[in-house]
Amino acid sequence: MLHTVSKSPFSHSALDECAKFATKGSPILLIEDGVLAAKPGTKYEEKLKAVIEKNSVYALLPDIKARGIGKLIDGVKPIGYDGFVELVEQHKVVSWV
Amino acid sequence: MKFAIQVLEGPYTHQASDSAYSFVKAALDKGHEIVRIFFYHDGVINVTDKADPPQDDRNIYNQWAELGKEKKIDIVACIAASKRRGIVDSNIVEGTRISGLGQLTDMAIEADRLVTFG
C-alpha cells in the first residue's frame, strides 16, 4: 500500500498512526501539512529518520515549496504530482487524513 | 487505470479540495480514467453555486464544474451529507450532481485505486 499523510506531526497523530500501521517497505507520501515532518532540525526529525529505516518516504514538492521548506531530512524523496500518480499506479492507497 | 477520488473536507478551509484537483489533473494528463469524484462530510460544500470567493484566487467551485462539464467526470456529492449541510439540487454548480452512498460503494468496487483527500 501507499500511505499518504496530510497532517502536521506536531499537531496530529496521523503520521504516528501511519507508521504503526504501514508494513515494512510500504511507501509513505507526505502531502499538505504532512510535509512539515520532512523539515530538518525539528523535534520530529529522529522519529522520521526511524520511519525512513522501515519505509520509503516521499514528500510532495509543491507542498514543500509552499511552506518555504528548503532542505529536507536525508532520505526523504521530493516528488511532484506526476510522481504521486506514479506511486498510485504501483500501489493501492491508504489516506491518513 | 481507473481511479476513484474521495474528498472529505470543504473548499478553502482545508487544502483537500486543491490537492484532489491537482491529483485528478495529473492523473488525466497521464491518461488515467477518473471513475468518480465523491464528496462526503463537509466535502459536499465543494459543489454549491452560492459561494462568491475573492476574484484574485482560484475558484474551487468553477474548477469542479469545468472538470464535470469539459472532462465529463462524474462529480457526486453525497445526498445524506448534502441535506445535512444545505446543499440541494437546485443550487449546485453545473457538471456536478447529488446522489447516494451507493455511488461511493460502486466506485470503490469498480476502480483500481481509491484515493482520499481530507
Next chain:
Amino acid sequence: MNEQETTEQNDENIKKIMFLMRKAPHGSIYSYEGLETVLIVAAYDQDVTMAFIGDGVFALVKDQDTDDIGIKGFIKTYPVLEQYEIEKVYVDRQSMTERGLTVDDFAIDVIVKDSDEIATLIEDQHAVISY
C-alpha cells in the same frame, strides 16, 4: 454456466473493503457518517472489515448518553452490524489499552488485534476508506 463457474465469477466480484475508524464520536461527525457509510456498503455483499484504531475505539464505548449535549447518539446502531453480516470488527489492542479501555467497555463484541496484524490486513484490501 455451471455452479462452480458461477461461484468463481461471484468471488471475483467480491472485493475486500476496509473501513478505518480513527476518530472519537460526537466531537466531530466523522465517526457517525463513517458508520452510515458502512451500513450502506454492507448491502452490497462485499467482504467488509471495520478496524477501530486510535481514538476510533471510543466510538464503541457502551452507555454513551448524549442527551445533555443535544446530539443524537448512535451507539445503539452498532449491534445492527451483526444483522448486516459485518463480522470482521477489529479493535487495535494498543489503541484500546492506551486509552484505558478493555473489551468489557464496548457495546458490541469485537476482535482485538495487534497493530502489525491490522497492518497486514490493510495490505490485503482492494480499497481502504478512512474516517
